[in-house]
Each structure stands twice: as structure tokens, then as C-alpha cells.
Amino acid sequence: MKFNIFLVCLFLGILAVIGSSCNRNAYDFSRMNDIDAEGSWGIPLVNAELSIGDILSLADNPSFIQTGNDGTLEITYQLEKDSLISSEQLLGILKDKVVSESKTLTISGSQFPHLPQTSFTLYNDTTTLDFPADEAVLEYARIKSGLLTLNLIHDIPINFTVEVSSPQIKDGANQDFHATYNINAYEDNQIDLDLSGYTLVPNAVNKADIYLHLTAVSTGADVPNNPVIQYSVLARKLVLEELRGRIKAFDMDLDEGLDFDLSFLSSQLGGSITLYNPQVECLVQNTFPIGADLTVRDASISGTGIPATSLLSSSPAVIHMPANTHDFESVPLPLTSALSLNTNMSSLHFAGTAVLNPNGMNTPVLTVTEHQTINLKIAITLPLKVKLDKITFHDTLDFGGADIPDINGISNIVFRFLIENQLPIGFDMQAYFYDSQTHRVRDSLFTTPMAIPGCYAGMPIPCEAFIAKEDVAQIQRMLSCDKIILKAGVNTDDHQVAIRSDQSLKVRLSAKFDVDLGTLADQYLQP
């Protein structure tokens, strides 16, 4: 029994010791005021590789930027002028010209026989149409369409007949032109004779004779007065199908351009750009039986208020286009090897004059038929093989602010950019957030200006940039500014580099921050 009592006492003693150490306040949470739960997080945000081609895709691939055969980006401008000069222009030289002759004829009343039903000649007359010779001296012209118009005003008291004929106007069977019309007494008439399909074969320098033969049948009545006939003959709306002869030099001006909008760069850019190896490919096709010249007065890049920079090494440049070339032939242009560009330049310009038959009337007789043309294709290519010398951008931009929600409990925020630049262009950038109310720069975006070296030796040089802020409140203060002073720079470090569509920029952005769950919970779970 003693043993039992000993054990029970021992056990109770242990309980007493434990009990003495117990804490009655342990579950009174009235003094709880903190949750000690702090974590550190690192989150990858962006892992992107943007090639120049991707960037162009984002900009809906502006049509004036292409990728060359060697992958180099090119600013291209293609100008195609079909029928810069066409034979239809030459064959229509008479279209808007009216060639006419007018005459007044008086017929003696005594010519009218007193015996009824007697045929007699009222009048025979000849007139000459004189086609202009300043455009062409014709030997032969096949008429595609056109009219020979005869206007008659008379007071002849009986019906009569007019026969019109010309030995210089032949039909398809090489017969002279001949037409007969009946004219009523005292009735004026306009007679249009269709010359389509006829051929004009002038008898002298662009001249054609028109014969009129007027006949009538007598009524037996007296004709007391002497009737008068006024007539005119007109050749009009003549469009030729073919002509042979000597023609004057025929010219056509060309003035084309392409505007590219780089206005966002405004005038805040400094530095210079040198563009190497501009190319202008000129393809010509001349199906005329006579040669032509293209005089290129201007192939340049220009901007408003600044002098143009010519792609030509000598200006004007004359290109000769040989006759009867049915395939496009490339003709050379003298080009400069390097262009020094101003960042305000905004347009490509090409201007010149094409001249067919430059020797004019001094050339022998030639034949012009339908569908003869001079066609032109101009391709200006500016490969982006450049040298950028300290291109800088410095501007103060309006900033609408950014609404960042209050987040307490997140601190020591560091955004880290890890960049591998495969572009042969170096960049540097910093942004300052400026409060125009207090005239103070509140903060800068990057801890130190972001500097990305260009990749000139084929191996990109990884670099880092940091945005470090103490807490969200600091970011809020920074983004509440109304101005951003942006300083950026681009350069190729005295290298001549080629910008290719497959060159890319690898950007890895991660964020590191500390989280105080207690504070965070306080903020979001408060009633």
C-alpha cells in the first residue's frame, strides 16, 4: 500500500510541476496585434524575344519595309508606270482638231432648164482639207474612227443631189471615197460621213482634196433669182489606227513620291544617320520602233524645310531606252555610295521626263500602230546598312499618371531586366518623373540608366537593368507625376551595321519583393 501511495503522490507531484508552469493567459488573444509571416517572392514576368520582324508584324508590316535576300531590312519604294507613253497618244493627235474649209457658190437662174424632167449639173467644186503638220507629217494614216461633215445652206427651189468624193481618202479596196446624198429644196442639211476604215493618203504635206458634184432634175418652172449655196467641209474626231510619217519628239513628265511618317521623333532627335549602298533599279520597255530617253532629274530623300539628299551621284541622269524592246531591260543609274540622313526626312521622291523620238522630225519616216508603249519600273531600295552616330532623344512628355492601388505589406520591390541584345545597335534610356507643380524631379525609373550594348561581334553581351523601389507607395508617388522626361540614345559605336529582320532582343523581366502577410491581410480582410 505504501508503494501505491508513493506512486500516486509522485504522479500528483509531476502534475503540480506541470501545472505551475501552465499559462492561464495563453489563450487570451486580446493582446494579439501582429502576424509574423514574412515571405520573399521572385516572380518571372516576361520572357520574350522580339525580332525586328516581330516588331514589324506588330506594326502591320508597313509596306515600304521589306526583307532583302540577305535578310537585311530595306526601305523600298516601287514605282510602276505602265504606258508612260503610248501609241494611242500619238494616234490621237487629230482627235481634238477640226480641219475645215467653207465656200459660197452662186448658181445662175438661167441654168435651170425650162423643160421638165431634165437632168442637169448645178455645180462642180473642189476644196482642200489641210491637216496640221506640227505634230506629224503624214504619208499614210489609217482612220480608226472619225467624221467628214458637210454643212449645206441654200435657197435652191428644187430637190438636188450632192456627190462627195476624194482621191486622198481610200476605202479598204483602195477605191476613192465617194458618197451621194439627196437634198430637198430650200432645206439646209448637215451630212456626217463616217470615215472609219478609210485611209488618208495626203497628196501634199498633210493635204486632201474634196470634190463636190451637185446635180438636179428640172421642174420646168422659172427660177427668177440666182440661188446661193454655202457649204463647209470638216474632218473631225479623227482617231488613227496606224500612221506612217515623220513625227515630232513626244515627251511625258514623271513625278512620284512616297511619304513615310516619322513625325513622332519630332525635332527632339539629335545625331546623324549614314545610310550605305542605296540602290535604284530602273527597268524600261519600249515597243515603239523609235528610241526614247528618260531624264531623271531627282531621286532623293527629303523633308519639309530641309534640303533633299540625292541618291544620284550626278544629276540629271539620262537613260536611253532603245527601240523595239519587248522585255524589260535594266538600265543603270549613277548612284551615291552613302547617304547622310537627317532624322526629319520624311519622303522619297523620284522625278523625270521621258522623251519618245528625241530627234523629232529629223528622224526618218516611222510607222506607229496601236499598243506601242513605253513602260517603266523604278525600284528604290535603301538597305538598312547604317551607322548611327549618337542619335539621342530628349523630350518632356505629358504623363496622365497611372492608377496603382494601395497595397501595403509589399516592400523592397526590385524589377530586374536581363537583356540579350542581338541587334547591332546600342541603346540607353532613363526616364525621370517630374512634378510640374513643385518643379521637382521626384524619381527616376531605373536605378541607373539602362544601357544595352550593341551586338557587333556576333555574340550578344548580356546586361541588366534594375528598377528598385522601397514599396508600392513609392511607385505610386512616382507615377502620380504629370511629366516624364525621357532621355534615350541609339548608336552603333562607329560601326557600319546591317539591320536584319531576324535580329532580336531577348528580354527577361522578373520581380522580387518581400511580402508581409500580416499587413496584407490587415488591408484586404478588414471589414
Next chain:
Amino acid sequence: MTLIKKCATLLLAMFMAMLTVSAQETPLTHFMYLNPHQLRTDPSAEVQLLYNGYVAVPVIGNIGLGLYNSSIRYNNLFETDDEGYPISLTANKFANSLKQKNNFLHLDLDEELLGFGFRFAKKFFFTFDYRLRGNGNISFSKDLIGFPLMGNLHYLGEDNPAKLALGIHATLYQEMSLGIQHQLTPKISWGAHAKLLFGAFNVNTRRLNATITTNEDDYSMFLQYEADARLASAIPLQLNLNNGNYEVTMADLEWSLLGNAFKNVGAGIDLGFRYKLTDKVSLSASLLDIGFIHWKTSAQQVSSALSDGGHFYHDGGFLFSGLSEDDIMQLADEDGRSAFLDSLADYFPLHSEAISGYSTALNSRILIQGQYDLNKSNRIILLAQGTFVKNNFRPALTVAYNGHFFNVFDICLSYTLARKSYDNLGVGLGFDVGPVNVFFTAHNIIPAIDWTRWSKITASAGVVVNWGHIRKYWEERKEQKSK
């Protein structure tokens, strides 16, 4: 103190208070000489020396609960001021205090619905028990808590991944057992229980773990995971988690419960052996709950494995190293954002399917015990025990004292040593009122004194009616003593 802190700490306090209810796991009845329930954990116990028989009062014959918390400690959760008031929830300290894996909360339930036993031919004792038993176990890795609390920068590098693991195992079943205890020789006795089991509910996560590796240079995170769970229920639940659906349907509950109550059949066995080395020293060993249950009703398997849903899929895992240029473009408009989020679900397909059935093992236990009788009324017992929960073995060592006085009182004091649980002082009390034996045991009374130090509680209570030759037995002993 803010509302959230109050809520959090209140929930925590409620949780810890909950663990002070009476419970059972290898209950102290195992050591109590006058209690016939010692047969349940020691099939070879010599109860035939005491009783002709017993009947456990239905429903209250034995009520047991066991709770085991391996890792949650007050002192790691709270910082106190000089007066002992908690002033801060120390989540980081708590996370750091956890074991790397196999932190767990374990619950045992044991409710005796009907039980009786009787002696036969002096050397045999037969028993019958009908019990409702259950256990639940939630295990978790340190990183499951530590990763969201401390952030991924605490897990940098391939050699330091965050290993997130969660295990949920819960079983509820009916147990009918027939037992025999036989005094083979004066020195040797043995016992066995044959059990017929009927499962009611089971959830069993076979694999539910993930590994997150954070790259120390760019913080890219690589996730690998596997998820596979099976569940079955007498309640006719059907899950449809395929193709983005999240549907749970239930058939006619009333009839299905009746029909399914005895469909998930299992079997088990307990074995015990005892040998008396001397009059005062004996050794015994028991194997308990060797068996299984085959689950058939509403048996389903839910699984998920990472799928090649797009460019985040990399080498069998989900690699997030930042948004690509295409992602950024997609996120620029609302439709794109919606499509992007939908596409993420493609990486983590959830799949459920009905299966014909599966089997689960019982949480088996092994007990090896040495007993030294100080005298006829007092004894010291050393018990080494271990429980198998899935693939984990949870050992414990108990030293106990048992004394019975005046043929009425039965007292037991114990101390149990388990992993990360060193202050388990238990007490068991029983007394007879005529043929009625009333008992109460608690494996760990520390929480009742200092709630900040709890880790493990197993307790039971019950009322048993017994009859037989107890008085005669003591009279015989008195006679022998006087001789």
C-alpha cells in the same frame, strides 16, 4: 487586434480546444487489470481468471476518440509577452518548426455498439463485439505550409525545391468480431479475434504531391505534380470532373444507404500471445487489425497529371519563366485574357472515373509488452507499440503502472514517448459498483493542465456489466496467502 487576427487565432484556439476531448489509441484499458476491454488490444489477456462473462452496455460500453497532432505546437505558433499573453502569431517560426515531411493530424474513433464475452470450460473466454470504427489522417509536408508563407525565394535552386505533399486518408466502417482467449498452459496463453468489416466511407490519396523548383537566376518556376485519389462511399455519390465539369450527383439516399451498408466487405484479425517467464514477469505480443476492406459502392478514382497544354509544358513539367511575346499580345484584350486563362486549365486536367473497386489495409498495429508484477495488486508494464498508417510507421513507447485496490478501484498511470511528443502523461480510472464497472482513461492529461503543450490524446470511457467468480477468486487467493 484586427478582425482577421482575431478570427485566425480564435479558429486556432477552437481547434486546439477540440483536441482536449477524451480519446483513444491503445487506450489505458490495455493496462487495467479489472477491465475486460483489455482483451481488445491484448487478445491473450487472462480475463478468464476474473470473469465468467461481461456485457458492454450498448452504445456506452466503450466510447473512444484519439487525436494525434505531430507538429503543431503552441510555442511555435505564438509569441507571448512577459505575462504569457500571446501577442503575435509567429507563422514563420511555426513553418520552420515542422518536419520536412509526414507532419500529420490523426483521428481515431471507436464506438462499441454491442459487446459481450463469457468464459467457457475455465480455460476459454469467448467475445463478440460490434463496433463503429473510423480513422482519419491528414499528413502534410513542411513546404506545404512554408512555401506560401515564406515565398519561393526560400527555395532557390535545383537542389532546394519546395516539396509540397498532402495526404488524406479517412475510413469509417463497422466491425463485427468474434474472439477467443485460451489459457494453453499455466505459463502460456493466446488469443485471437476474427473480424468481419463493412466499409461506410473511404477516401485515400495515393499520390498528392508537387515539386516547385525556382531558378536562382531568373526565378523561373518549374512545377511537377501528381495527383491520384480514390474514394468510396455507402452514400451513392458520383463525381464528374472530366472536361472541365465539376458535378456531384447523388442517387436516392434512403434506399441506397440500406442497400450499400453491407456491400464494402472486409476482414481482419487480431492475434495475441503471452508467456510468463516467472510468477512476476511476463511477456506478450499482439498484432492488431491485420486486414483489409474492399470498397465497391460508389468507388471512384480522381486523378490529374500534367498535360502538354502549350508552350509552358517543358520536360514533363510546367515551366513558367515569364510571359512570351505572344502571351503578352494575347493578354492585351479581354477575350485574349479569358482565352489565356482557359488555356492554363489545359495543363491541369482533372479526371474522374468510376472503378469496380479497390482495397485498403487497416491501420495495423504491433504491440510488444513486458510486465512486472510488483505484488498481487501492483504492476509495471513497458509497452512498445507501432502503428502503420499507409507507408508510415509511427512508433511509441509507454511505461505504465497499474494498481487495483479493494477489489473495487483500478488505477493506471502512464508515460508515453512518441516522435516529437514527449510529454504524454496518462491516467486511467475504473471502479466497480456491484457488477458494473465504470472506467475513464486519458492517455495525455497535459492539455487539461496546460493547453499549450498538447500533442497526443487518446482516451476512452465506458460502462461494462460483468459477472462471475471474482469474489470467489479473491477468497481463494486469500486462502492461498494465509497458507
